Structure formats: structure tokens, C-alpha cells
Amino acid sequence: MNGMESKETLEDILTAGRKRVEVTEGELDTAKERRDDVGAALKKAFPGSRVYVNGSVAHGDALTPLTDVDLGVVVPDPDGEYGPGKKGPTSLMEKAARVLREELRPKYGDLRVEHEGRKRSILIKFNEPVSERAEDFTADVIVAIDNPDDVGLFIPRYTGWDRADPEAHTRMVKKAITDTKVSYAHVVRLLKQWNRAHGKSLCSWNIKALALACITGQTTQLQGLLTWFNHAIAELEKGETKDPAGVAPKPIKVNEDMTLKQVVQVLKDAREVLKEANGLGQDGYDVLAADALARFFNDAVMLPRQDQGAVRRETAERFTKRQGVGVPAVGVGAGAGRERVNAASWAP
């Protein structure tokens, strides 16, 4: 039907593309070593504390080049000195930053630890990337306290505190990965890669929070992507995504340079291309399906576009075949399924 010798399915193409963008073992090993060193320094700063991990490395969906790692320390507060209406997080962050500098500089030399004026985290700039394709590698460190009256933690918000439950987030993501036999992580990684190439309309956590509600069983990557887009569009049309742990009082913000309506439109456009790829694949137009998938991801490293001469030939084949099946007038490309004005090209 399509002149392609290879019978590579869209699922095969997605798997190959995903492997090209997933974090490498080397990046991961280096990142985890640095994360462990940061965690050890935090425990030294706050004896009796517990360290938690979250973000892409902890959730198993990191992309290459890996640029950061996320962790936090829950500081014991036996006398209840800290929290909303009491002491703010500033002194704890100052102490953490000081000890991090002292403990990490002997090994990492020229690193920078920043906390002043930051909304939530202490930022450690290692001044040494873990990937040749990244400029640097950073660690985002949250200094938190337990919420004595309810589930979750209090995490800094400038000089005050916000409720959040990052430990629950990591537990939920890990459970989803197990429950879906890793489908969740595969779909999320593909979505993060798509998001990275399309203006980052959503933060990674928003992608994952939406996925928690819809990628609940084992699925193919393509079906998982379609399921996610359908769910995300329906949910974001209603409003911003609520914290799946039910702790944070405010929903997850979308890209601050975009309206929610614009984000939904970006998702709708992407879904159309994905549906196009799926339909073409089902009809056996392998070149067109693979090219549509490459257009969807918009990243030549992950999925290069097909030979465009082959795309034209297969488009012509499809057009000609569809003309002969009683459709009043057919078209090509996006919206090929829409009925066309049955016009004849002309010139004066």
C-alpha cells in the first residue's frame, strides 16, 4: 500500500524516540550522587530530619540532557516554633544554605548556593553539568516542616509558609508506575518531551498530575497519549489542575505567559496531529503516520521527519484511493477528512 519495506509500527517509533530522549545512565548516576551528597549535608545541618526526593529523577521520567534534581528536608520542630503565624522559614533556609556550602565545597569546589529572594527553594548551582549538552546542573532544595495538625508539609513561600505534600506526590507517581506496569512513566516522558518542544505550556508536575487521573492501567504509548490529551483538554477547559494529593490550597499554575484558553488550544492542536497519526497508521499509511508523529513531537533529534518526496507519493496514493470510494470531494493533509468543495482548478 505504501511502498515501505519496514513494518515499524507507531508504537515501535514511539519507543525508539522515547529512548533517544530519556536520561542516560551516566547522567542519572552523577545526578543521584550529587543528590545524595546534598541530602547528607542537609541531615548534618538538621539532625533528626528526614530527606525526601521528588521531581523527574525521583519519578523516573527524566529527559536528557538532565539539568536538575529536586529534594527536600523536613526539619524537626518539636517545640512548634515554625509555621503559619509563627516563625517563617528564613532562618532555616539560611542555616541550610550555610551548611550546604561548607559540606559541598570540598568536593564540588566552585558551586553556588542561592536562597535570598527565592520563593520556595534553595538553588545549588554546581557549575558543572552532568551532560555535555547542558550548561549546568542544579539542585532545588526545599526546607520544610511537618504540618502538626494535618497531612503534608509546610514549605516556604518567601518569608511565609504554604501547604504541600511532595512526599505524597512521589508516592502517588511510584504507585501509578507500578499499577500501569510502567505505562505511566513512558507516557509522561513522551508528554514532557512534547511539552518541551511546544513552549512548555504546562509544568512537568501538571502533566503528571493530569496523568495520575487518566493513565491508570497498562496501555500502549499512543493510546496513553490520546487518553491524556482527551482528559487534559476536558479538565483544563474546566479550570486549573487541583493538587492530586488534596493538600495544596491553590491549583497548579499553567505557563504564566499564556492564558488557560491558549494552553487548551495548544493541546487541541497537538491532539489533532496525534489523531491524524493514529488514523493514518490504522489505514496502513506508514510514511504519513510516522511523519505526522514527527510533526507532533517537533524534535528532529527524537523523531526526524520522513523523506518528503515519499510523503507526497503516499499522500497522492491516499488521495487517489479515497476519490474512488464515493466521497463527494476529498482533500489532503490536516483536515483531509473534511468534505471539500468539489471545485475544478482553472486559469484564465
Next chain:
Amino acid sequence: MGALSSRAGRRGRRKVFEQRRPWYGLQPSWVEALEADARQVRGDKLQISQYRGRRVYRVPIGVPGRLQRVEVTINFYERPPYDCYGLSPQEYPRVFSCTLGPSPHRMPSDGALCLYYPRSAPERRWRPEDGLLALIDLARDHVFFEDYWRDTGGEKDGVWLGDEQAHGFPEQVNA
């Protein structure tokens, strides 16, 4: 008496002039009906510009076989600076897109796409009630047909995948 009638007549004409409807490109009902489908499908990628006597739509479209999107520009004129061959201006907008080479179906004067034969039966040409999206779809197909025509030989036996109408008008051919 005659002078009075004349003044009354002028007042009447002025009144008629003041009540004249704006041209179709400024009529909300006409514009909304035209754009509805395109707005829904193309979203904010559809750029609209309003000039004196001209309404212009610009939209990037994906054409199979092209790595980059192709911009299509659609111009509706109050008084078109080109021949509408008996159709109303709203039935015969000027549609442009960049081309990668020669085409058998472009206007010789300005390179606009010759999407349909103006003397076709109404159902065989684009009409405003078909909507802007249908016109954009026609333009996408046309640009693809041009590319494929060049791929398959162009002037020498190139294949035009869509329907074609003989160039010119019968009376020109017969003359």
C-alpha cells in the same frame, strides 16, 4: 416650488447615503458566519487584518510533503482590483501562497491561486456560505497538487490530482 423639490430631493439622497449598509467585510453577521469554522479549527493561528475596503486573513497551513508550514493569504475586497468574471466580490476572493516553482493553475497577473472556475455551477465553486475553513482547505489541496504536479514532470506530463477546468472561457477558445 421647483427649488424646494430639489432641496428635498438632496435631503432624501443624503438620507439614503447615510443609511447605506457597510460593505460585506464590515458586516458582523457576514464576517461571523464566514469565520466560524476557521476560528474553531485554526484558533489564534488565524490572523485577521482589516483595511479600508479590504479584509485579509493569514494562516499558516501544513502541506503534506513540506517541512515548513506555508502561509496562505486570503483577501476579500469591497471593490476588487481584479476581474471577478461576473461573480460578486465576496464569491471571488484573492488567495495567495508561496510556490516552489511553476504551476498550471495560478493567475498570470499576480500569481493568485486559481482555485475554481468562476462560471461553474454554484456547488462546484467556493461560496461564502461554505466558510473560510473550506477555502483554506481548498488552498492546501491546491498547493499540494502543485507540488505533486512538479514532482511528476510539471509542464511535461505532470499529474494534477484534482479536477481541472480547461483554461480560459469557451468563447475565448472558440474565437
